[in-house]
Amino acid sequence: MSAAPDPSRRALLLGRRAATPPLRPPWALDESAFLDACTACGACVERCPERVLVRGAGGYAVFDPHLGECTFCGDCVDACAPRALDRTRVTDAFDTIAVAGDTCLPRRGVVCSSCRDGCPEHAIAFPLTSRVPVPSIDAARCTGCGACVGLCPVDAISLKAHATEPA
Numbered sequence: 131m132s133a134a135p136d137p138s139r140r141a142l143l144l145g146r147r148a149a150t151p152p153l154r155p156p157w158a159l160d161e162s163a164f165l166d167a168c169t170a171c172g173a174c175v176e177r178c179p180e181r182v183l184v185r186g187a188g189g190y191a192v193f194d195p196h197l198g199e200c201t202f203c204g205d206c207v208d209a210c211a212p213r214a215l216d217r218t219r220v221t222d223a224f225d226t227i228a229v230a231g232d233t234c235l236p237r238r239g240v241v242c243s244s245c246r247d248g249c250p251e252h253a254i255a256f257p258l259t260s261r262v263p264v265p266s267i268d269a270a271r272c273t274g275c276g277a278c279v280g281l282c283p284v285d286a287i288s289l290k291a292h293a294t295e296p297a
């Protein structure tokens with residue numbers, strides 16, 4: 131069940147990572163170190179009680195927030211024998227923030243606040259600055275848990291690397 135990943139697939143993934151790096155499980159090493167350490171055994175995927183981890187390209191684990199919220203229980207880290215997920219070396223579980231895109235309903239004049247209701251950090255506010263208030267996400271509060279992503283009726287909200295978030 132836990133065959134080692136094909137090195138050529140690893141090289142392919144590394145070659146692509148600059149364009150669209152996937153969301154890795156929490157406390158993952160940076161992408162290159164993660165791919166070096168991870169054996170694609172799938173132990174983290176099997177252990178996650180929220181079922182938010184899946185096997186992605188090359189068999190490597192991916193966090194899919196459309197499946198639910200990461201509760202930061204740490205079970206995936208504990209399951210990772212080669213320590214590709216490592217709380218002692220990675221400070222923040224995720225280096226991402228939620229971003230509402232152009233298809234967000236209030237930006238099209240339709241009232242909606244579904245994402246706010248699911249945020250455990252109360253990071254999403256709807257300031258009364260327009261007739262139909264649009265979401266404002268507090269980067270200091272957002273943990274990248276993904277709870278908001280699956281709640282959006284039009285799939286307008288996603289997790290982006292901090293470096294790529296809009297100013």
Ligand code: SF4
Pocket residue numbers: 155156177178179180181182183199200201202203204205206207
């Ligand atoms: S920290 Fe817990 S909920 Fe989050 S991905 Fe790991 S096992 Fe799943």
Ligand code: SF4
Pocket residue numbers: 230231233234235236242243244245246265281282283284285286287
């Ligand atoms: S749930 Fe989606 S459409 Fe509604 S306010 Fe949030 S991001 Fe916009």
Ligand code: SF4
Pocket residue numbers: 227228248249250251252253254267271272273274275276277278279
């Ligand atoms: S990712 Fe989590 S903490 Fe951030 S806005 Fe969404 S629900 Fe809130």
